[in-house]
Amino acid sequence: MKKFVSLIFAASLLLSCDDGDIIVTDFNFEDPQLNWCGDTQSQVLYKINNTGVNEAIAFRFDLNTPTLQFLLEEEGRKVIPLNGTTNQVIYRVFDGEVDRSYFCNEIPPVSPQVIEEFRSTTGGEVVIVSTVANATDHDGDGVPSIEEGMAELRDTDGDGIPDYLDIDDDGDNVLTRVEIEVEAENTVNTYPDSDNDGIPNYLDADDDNDGVPTRNEDWNLNLNPTDDQNAEGIPHYLNPEITDSFEVEGVRENEISRSFRYLVTINNLTLVNQGGDGEQIRLQDYELGVITSPNQTITLEPTNSDDNEEED
Numbered sequence: 687m688k689k690f691v692s693l694i695f696a697a698s699l700l701l702s703c704d705d706g707d708i709i710v711t712d713f714n715f716e717d718p719q720l721n722w723c724g725d726t727q728s729q730v731l732y733k734i735n736n737t738g739v740n741e742a743i744a745f746r747f748d749l750n751t752p753t754l755q756f757l758l759e760e761e762g763r764k765v766i767p768l769n770g771t772t773n774q775v776i777y778r779v780f781d782g783e784v785d786r787s788y789f790c791n792e793i794p795p796v797s798p799q800v801i802e803e804f805r806s807t808t809g810g811e812v813v814i815v816s817t818v819a820n821a822t823d824h825d826g827d828g829v830p831s832i833e834e835g836m837a838e839l840r841d842t843d844g845d846g847i848p849d850y851l852d853i854d855d856d857g858d859n860v861l862t863r864v865e866i867e868v869e870a871e872n873t874v875n876t877y878p879d880s881d882n883d884g885i886p887n888y889l890d891a892d893d894d895n896d897g898v899p900t901r902n903e904d905w906n907l908n909l910n911p912t913d914d915q916n917a918e919g920i921p922h923y924l925n926p927e928i929t930d931s932f933e934v935e936g937v938r939e940n941e942i943s944r945s946f947r948y949l950v951t952i953n954n955l956t957l958v959n960q961g962g963d964g965e966q967i968r969l970q971d972y973e974l975g976v977i978t979s980p981n982q983t984i985t986l987e988p989t990n991s992d993d994n995e996e997e998d
């Protein structure tokens with residue numbers, strides 16, 4: 687047993703305790719990246735280490751746990767109580783290399799064999815904190831969220847979608863990522879300002895200052911004013927000589943791609959050796975690791991559509 691303990695906790699801070707239990711502040715897993723597998727019933731978050739010792743730590747939890755919704759579709763914090771049965775942390779040491787499929791099979795493989803196993807008791811909790819993974823530019827429009835007035839939820843076009851989540855900030859049906867790439871002599875904070883009125887195109891609902899809103903300079907009514915051009919290829923919405931106006935119904939769909947980063951921490955963890963001697967490992971705050979969800983596309987609906995008679 688002594689040998690085993692020195693192996694696992696080689697890099698951990700050990701504190702002695704008068705009842706013979708071991709209190710450690712950390713495990714010696716180097717990679718913070720968690721792996722994840724599961725089905726509709728249960729989920730497993732795990733990480734493995736085959737350097738020096740073959741070990742793995744896993745958190746198994748039941749999706750039927752009340753209030754639990756893994757893969758939160760918003761930023762937030764979920765607490766999953768450890769109950770000693772369906773929601774449990776398991777730490778194992780093996781007699782050989784353990785591979786990634788180990789925890790994902792219904793029936794564990796014959797090898798490697800488990801030589802030590804600790805399981806969590808009732809008490810303690812797992813905390814999952816989710817944050818948006820692409821938090822520097824939430825809507826991916828090329829303008830950083832901090833510049834889009836995220837703190838004060840600035841909403842330039844007043845459609846109810848704040849600029850940092852709005853792929854068309856001025857609601858003129860020319861996407862922001864297109865408006866910031868237009869060639870123009872004048873700029874505001876490096877962003878093109880075609881009509882030189884001090885408002886960059888991506889925040890200007892009338893880009894050529896001809897009195898006709900850009901969204902109405904959409905001759906073919908396809909919700910995209912960029913493809914209505916003269917023979918020289920200059921779009922009418924950037925041409926103050928052209929002032930034809932069309933009644934345009936609707937706005938571009940506000941689709942954004944995002945993923946979440948989940949930080950998984952275990953508080954007040956007590957692990958008990960299943961070998962029979964009741965040896966315990968206790969950790970106060972253990973950072974199990976980080977997992978990132980796959981990118982998903984979401985559509986944000988405008989909540990305010992004054993200039994748009996049609997209802998989606």
Ligand SMILES: [Ca+2]
Nearest residue numbers: 843845847852
């Ligand atoms: Ca908006």
Ligand SMILES: [Ca+2]
Nearest residue numbers: 854856858860
């Ligand atoms: Ca726009």
Ligand SMILES: [Ca+2]
Nearest residue numbers: 881883885890
């Ligand atoms: Ca302008």
Ligand SMILES: [Ca+2]
Nearest residue numbers: 894896898900
């Ligand atoms: Ca115009």
